[in-house]
Amino acid sequence: MKIIVLSSQQCENKDANNGDCFIIDNGQELILYDCGCEEYAQYVMKYMDENGYEKVKVVLSHNDDDHFKGIPVLVENGKVSEITTVLLLKYVDELIDIIDDGRKNRESIKRQITEIYDNIYQLSGNNLQDAFEHTEIAEGITISGPEKDYILNAAAKGLDTTESDHIDGETITNATSIHLSVKIMDKYLLLTGDSTFESVTQENLQNFKVIQLPHHGKKDTGEAIMEELKNIVDEVYIVSDNTGNSNGGSDGLETKGYDVRNTKNSGMISLDYNSITRNRESRGTLSEIYSNKARCK
Secondary structure, X not given: OEEEXXXXXXXXXXXXXXXXXXXXXXXXXXXXXXXXXXXXXXHHHHHHHHHXXXXXXXXXXXXXXXXXXXXXXXXXXXXXXXXXXXOHHHHHHHHHHHHOOOOOOHHHHHHHHHHHOHHHHHOOOXXXXXXXXXXXXXXXXXXXXXXXXXXXXXXXXXXXXXXXXXXXXXXXXXXXXXXXXXXXXXXXXXXXXXXXXXXXXXXXXXXOOEEEOHHHHOHHHHHHHHHXXXXXXXXXXXXXXOOOOOOOOOOOOOOOOOEEEEHHHHOOEEXXXXXXXXXXXXXXXXXXXXXXXXXXX
């Protein structure tokens, strides 16, 4: 299993909000988690040509442009076999029940969904799969969360014009990000999109050796996750910070004492079993690691 985290250093406009793109190669199939700019799509197609892949399976974490913009390029070039994301149009009746104010009907809810989740709607007709039903993406690669109730309650809040368009410190669309679990031999990687802390901690985080810090390493969320796992000294955190002037991003994120790998600093990141299980001695003794973490508090 090999994972490549693309960097905006590969993009023409490095100051733009280029977002995320994770290439996952299990040796049999190619899977893409988000594709935030056209240059990422061009890199993916080059990778496919070089490694003998005709098609890629895409998992779109959520609707925002900086996770989506490269996907139409792949579709137009005939490279995509399926796209898995949350298809809220399948859950109109459940959303009406959650809102429960008597003012919404099926047609008005459908219209709102197609307007708010416009990028996902644009992908209609391209073998779209619903993330709540199609959870097994490929061998060792599964949709792992958040819980359906969390996603639908967040979406309902966004559709209800009497409610705030934020939940748990994130926009509604960010809060509806879906997670992907990737098995790397006997270790697991968790990809989180722009999720809230509350949705990420629905996962059993101690099961994951590598965790993508949500919203491009957003300070409060990232530090809360690292605090949650402070007693696991060899955890690896991935930050895909290609955000330009976004309100996400890793500026101010305190990483001392933690193994944090950030595209903003290092460019493209490659992950395999060896790279995530390197010797602890290279980071210091256990007492030194704990001491470093204590100083971060």
